[in-house]
Amino acid sequence: MMIGQEIKRGIIDENPILVLALGLCPSLAVSTSVQNGFGMGMAATFVLTCSNVIISLLRKVIPDKVRIPCFIVIIAMFVTIVQLVLKAYLPALDKQLGIFVPLIVVNCIILGRAEAYASRNNVFKSLIDGLVMGVGFTFALCILSVIREILGSNKLLGFKFVPGFQPMTVFILAPGGFFTIAFVMGVVRYIGNRKRGVRR
Amino acid sequence: MIDQLKMIVVLTLISCVAALLIAFTNAKTKDRIARQRVVVQQEALLQIMPAGVTVAENKAPLSSANDTLTYWTGVAGSDTVYAFKVATRGYSSTINYMICTTAEGVITGMAVMEQNETPGLGARVQEVLSKRLIWNGLGGPKEKTASWFSEQFKGISINQPIAIDKTAGEWHGLDEKGRRRLKDKNGITAITGSTISTRAITNGLSTRAKTYLKAIRG
Amino acid sequence: MTNEQQPTKEPTNESPMAADGVKIETFQLTASPHLRQPESVSHIMMWVVIALLPSLAAGVVFFGPQALLLTVVSVLAAIVTEWAIVKFLKKSAAIGDFSAVVTGVLVAFNVSSTLPWWMAAIGSAFAIGVAKMTFGGLGANFINPALAGRAFLMAAYPSAMTRFSPTTFGSLSGIDGISSATPLAQFKAAMADGSFQALDFQDALSNLFLGNVGGCLGETSALALLAGGILLLYKRIIPLRIPLVYIGTVFLLSWIFNGTGAHFTSSAIIIPFYHILAGGLFLGAFFMATDMVTSPITPAGKIVFAAGCGVLTFLIRKFGGYPEGVSYSILLMNLFVPLIERSTRPKMYGKVKNRD
Numbered sequence: 001m002m003i004g005q006e007i008k009r010g011i012i013d014e015n016p017i018l019v020l021a022l023g024l025c026p027s028l029a030v031s032t033s034v035q036n037g038f039g040m041g042m043a044a045t046f047v048l049t050c051s052n053v054i055i056s057l058l059r060k061v062i063p064d065k066v067r068i069p070c071f072i073v074i075i076a077m078f079v080t081i082v083q084l085v086l087k088a089y090l091p092a093l094d095k096q097l098g099i100f101v102p103l104i105v106v107n108c109i110i111l112g113r114a115e116a117y118a119s120r121n122n123v124f125k126s127l128i129d130g131l132v133m134g135v136g137f138t139f140a141l142c143i144l145s146v147i148r149e150i151l152g153s154n155k156l157l158g159f160k161f162v163p164g165f166q167p168m169t170v171f172i173l174a175p176g177g178f179f180t181i182a183f184v185m186g187v188v189r190y191i192g193n194r195k196r197g198v199r200r
Numbered sequence: 201m202i203d204q205l206k207m208i209v210v211l212t213l214i215s216c217v218a219a220l221l222i223a224f225t226n227a228k229t230k231d232r233i234a235r236q237r238v239v240v241q242q243e244a245l246l247q248i249m250p251a252g253v254t255v256a257e258n259k260a261p262l263s264s265a266n267d268t269l270t271y272w273t274g275v276a277g278s279d280t281v282y283a284f285k286v287a288t289r290g291y292s293s294t295i296n297y298m299i300c301t302t303a304e305g306v307i308t309g310m311a312v313m314e315q316n317e318t319p320g321l322g323a324r325v326q327e328v329l330s331k332r333l334i335w336n337g338l339g340g341p342k343e344k345t346a347s348w349f350s351e352q353f354k355g356i357s358i359n360q361p362i363a364i365d366k367t368a369g370e371w372h373g374l375d376e377k378g379r380r381r382l383k384d385k386n387g388i389t390a391i392t393g394s395t396i397s398t399r400a401i402t403n404g405l406s407t408r409a410k411t412y413l414k415a416i417r418g
Numbered sequence: 419m420t421n422e423q424q425p426t427k428e429p430t431n432e433s434p435m436a437a438d439g440v441k442i443e444t445f446q447l448t449a450s451p452h453l454r455q456p457e458s459v460s461h462i463m464m465w466v467v468i469a470l471l472p473s474l475a476a477g478v479v480f481f482g483p484q485a486l487l488l489t490v491v492s493v494l495a496a497i498v499t500e501w502a503i504v505k506f507l508k509k510s511a512a513i514g515d516f517s518a519v520v521t522g523v524l525v526a527f528n529v530s531s532t533l534p535w536w537m538a539a540i541g542s543a544f545a546i547g548v549a550k551m552t553f554g555g556l557g558a559n560f561i562n563p564a565l566a567g568r569a570f571l572m573a574a575y576p577s578a579m580t581r582f583s584p585t586t587f588g589s590l591s592g593i594d595g596i597s598s599a600t601p602l603a604q605f606k607a608a609m610a611d612g613s614f615q616a617l618d619f620q621d622a623l624s625n626l627f628l629g630n631v632g633g634c635l636g637e638t639s640a641l642a643l644l645a646g647g648i649l650l651l652y653k654r655i656i657p658l659r660i661p662l663v664y665i666g667t668v669f670l671l672s673w674i675f676n677g678t679g680a681h682f683t684s685s686a687i688i689i690p691f692y693h694i695l696a697g698g699l700f701l702g703a704f705f706m707a708t709d710m711v712t713s714p715i716t717p718a719g720k721i722v723f724a725a726g727c728g729v730l731t732f733l734i735r736k737f738g739g740y741p742e743g744v745s746y747s748i749l750l751m752n753l754f755v756p757l758i759e760r761s762t763r764p765k766m767y768g769k770v771k772n773r774d
Contacts (some may be wrong), residue, residue, distance in 0.1 A: 058214075066207045070214050077218035081225045088229035091236050098316040098323065099292065168540075168574035169392050175573055179548070369577050392576065 003128070010132025017140040017181075018188045022108040026100050027141060028177035034157050037145030038138060039093045043086070043101060045134025047078045048110050052118040052130035059119045071114045072105070079105045109137060140184075147180050148172055240313050241298070247346065248283060248300040248309025249274045255283075260416050271416055274300065281308055282416050288404030290315060291322050291396040297350075299405070305359040305413055310350040312401075322397030325349045348372040352379075352388045358409045362402040363387035366395065459556065462710075463516035465653050469646030470523050470705065476629045476639035480585040481531035485635040488538045489526040495539035496522030499546040504555075517556050521545050524564030527636020527701060528745065529571065530582045537578060541571040561752040562712050565745045582632040589625055590632035600632040601696035602735065602742055623688070626695035637698035647704035656708040659717070660724045664703040667728025669694050675736065699731065702744035712752045719755075719762040726751045 016022045023044075030040045051074050055062075062070045083101045086094040094101065104110065113133055118126040146156065152171030154161050170176045249255060253274030260269050271284035283300040293316030300309040317323045326347050352371040356362060363385050371379065371389040382388065390398040477485035496518040525542045545567025550559045572579050582600050584590040590600060601622065625631050629639025637643075650656045673681070673690035680686045694700075707713060707727050714723050727747045734743025 062210055062214075063203065063207045065203075066211050070211055073211070073215050073218050077222055080222050084222075084225050084229045084233070088232040088236070091240075095315070095326070096323065166575065166578075169576065170570065170573035173573065175570075 006128050006132045007135070010129075010134075010136035011139050012136075012188075013192075014133075015136045015140050015188070016109045016112075016133055017137060017144075018185050019192075020109075020112075021185075022112050023137065024181065026103055026107055027144065028174065028181065030097065030100050031141055031144035031148055031177065031180070032152065032172045033096075033149045033155070034142060034145040035093075036096050037141035039090075040097055040100060040104075041134070041138025041141045043082050043097070044104050044107060044110070044137055045131065047075065047082055047104055048113060048134045048137075049127060049130035050078045051075045051110060051114060052126040053123055055114045055118040056121060056123045056126035062119075067115075067119065068111075071111060071119075075110055075114070076105045109133060143184060144177075144180055147184070148176060152176055244298045244311040244313050245272060245283060247311050248298055248350075250276070250281065250300075250308055253281065262412075262415050269412055269415055271412070282413065283309075284409075284412050284416070285313075286404045286409050286412070288400045288408065290317050290400040291394065292317055295325070295397070295400055295404075297401065297404075299353070299358075299409060301358060301409075301413060303417060305357050305410070307353045307356045307358065307405075310353040312347065312350060315397075317394070317397050322391065322394040324391045324394065325397055325401065349391065352382075355383055356388065356405075357386055358405045358413065360386045362406060364390050364395070364398055364402060366390050460516055462655055463520050465650065465655055466520050466705070467516060467523065469649045470520075470527070470636070472642035472645045473527065473636045473639055473701070474523070476642040477527070477531070477635040480587070480629050480638060481583070481635050482586055484531045485526075488529065488531065488533065488535060488635065489523055491535045492526035492538045492542040493519050493522030495542035496525070496546045499543045500551065503547060503551045507551075518546055521550070521563045521567075524636070524705060525567045528564060528568040528634050528698065529579065530633075531635040532581055532583050533571075533578055537571060537575055540574070541567040544570045557711055559711055560755075561749055562706050562709050565706055565749050565752075568745050569749060582634075584632055585630050585638075587630050589630045601626060601692075605692065605696065606735075623691060623695065626692065631696070634698060634701075637701040640695045640700050643700040643704055647700070650704065650708075656704065657717075657720055659720050660708045660713060661703040663721050663724035664707055664728050664731075665694050665699060667725050668699060668732055671728065671732040672735075675732075693732075693735070697735070697742045698744040702727070702731075702748055706745075707748050707751075712755060714755050714758045714762065716759055716762040716764060718764075719758045722758050722762060723751050723755065726754065 010016075012019075014020055017024065017027050026040060026044075031037045051071070054074050055071060058070075079102060082104070083094070086097075086101060113129060117129050121129070148171045149155055149157075150161055150167075152167055152169060152173075154165050154167035168176070171180065245255065249272075253276040255272050255274050257270065257272050260271060261267075262269050269284060271282055274281045274283065279302070281300050281302055283298055285296060285298050287294050287296050289295075294314075295312060295317070296314040297310060297312040299307050301307050312325045315323065315325060317325065327349065348371055365382060365387045366389075369389065370392060371382070374382070374389070388398075388402065474486070474489060477489075500518040522542050522545075525545050526538055529538055529541065545563040548570075549561055549563040549566035550556065553559045582590065622631070626638075627640045629642060631638050647656070647661060651658055669690045672693040673686065676686050676689040678685050678689070703724075707724060714720050727744075730747030730750055731743040734740060734746060740746075
């Protein structure tokens, strides 16, 4: 499989947030600043890749009837490890992300990819899939966070952005999250339709 | 029968391996995490105590909970200030913060140490504002500025009701006159959109902190 | 809106031309009875704008030229947004109808006269762009666009939106000597700390009726709004039952639960009058709850809708964190409109009750 093709798939064609509409809860909550969005994306990518690999390795061993509990245990293991490491080495980021780190366990993207891909494909393919989906997730999170951070708190990466512009608080609150995601999804859909020559 | 056995065995094995790995990671990070807590506490003490005091740790009995309260005294000449931890239930987590007050209950410093409130909202109780424009360079050391939310508590008395002002905007945007007006009514500004987190902190001051101070003064 | 020919339904007056010059009839779905009216959308909108002019004048009188500036900016923003989106989506322009103008004016009427002009523009752009156009334009929106714009502004700039200045005659609460709060806020505070004086509030009534109180620039003058409302009622553009039931419900509830314990004392009687004249009730009842797209079609539905708005307005004013409840109650009831319409469908003659 072509790596370039896979990357395009994860970031654009099958972007987990913007196209597959997976993992929307943490996306809405964490995309209030680019630092948070990026940090969450990295943590989720790590968990996604590792769990994809392990689940793919064990795919012939895990009986079909207990596959969901097994997946969850594996995913939860990695999330716990990530959380402990964050608390120890990046306590500031851990504080910022708060309860959304343990919530990575129920992030639909991870369970979704485990079920739809890792349990049916070989290790190498699953590894790549985890990586590109994670990168796509992080990428989408960053786009949302940039928009929301600038419009909602007039900052970027913690630094003041445009002097004099009064930010619209609503954008770092829940309604703003919904507006932003809807708008970005709409743009992505529109561009996709145009490319495929679909007439409205 | 064999199928069921297989299910049980596989799930159990996976769980055991997972538990082992987690225990391993925990052992490796435990000390560092504990140290982080101590570091945060020491930093908080440094931040909220006035300069030039000698700090000593003490314990006082708390009548209500058969408990003892750990507090720190800062002595400079004849003035003594007391610092202690307060914990209150916030919006989505317990907020741990430390205050340093005079014997009369006037706050000289406050610092939020642990919280798990909503990022971007309640979590802003620990927010530190940076004034540098993004294109002035991403490199360079970060300016050491205190959290504006904690700063505004300086001079607030915990023995009087604390007013929360939601209409004046946030404290960091107020001018001298605005801030003085707030101080006159023993008031602080809330974080836009997070009244509950703000109120949790002020309630903790009006109730627990008052009790603790009384216990300390004997 | 479909282009199919359905012989049993009445055509509207809008007949856009297809590309090849053939006239297409667009048919509007509505509940029985099917009666034909001579108005077109732009005709109706024009009269609504006329009906709003007295309030605009009152806004200028009481708040200065700033009121006019805000209204003009808001209308321009609405028109430009609608034009831009229509252009982008390559739809045939429905701009000829004045609906964008009406939305723009209503957004301006719902903000304080001290609001920076660019905030009003943003609110207006949101009202048209998000609340109206993304759902399909006029006729397809599910909530009142002007109120959606106001709600957005409240969430985006809460402190600017709650800053009110005294009128040009120096009145803020309508009561001489009290200039710290708008009428409803003052009422809430007075009831809370027991300093409620019936006489003060009685004096305030005349100020409230004329409009000499602080508040949003289009909502203060009950007199001007009433004049506009009567005009629209006369022209049969808005139904009587919605404003009647809405205002009546608020009146009734604020009389029954007036907080003084009595019902026939002078205080108890003044309070409901105070409540219906203060805040944005008249503006909401006559011009926003009656918006034909977002209120129920069925006659019984209109009553349910208006009563619901009244109850919610009263609840928010009494128990909520905001002193004013009109905008949120109308928005909330907008969400229930499909349900209300379904439950209040008029019975069809001759239809046998289903056996299941």
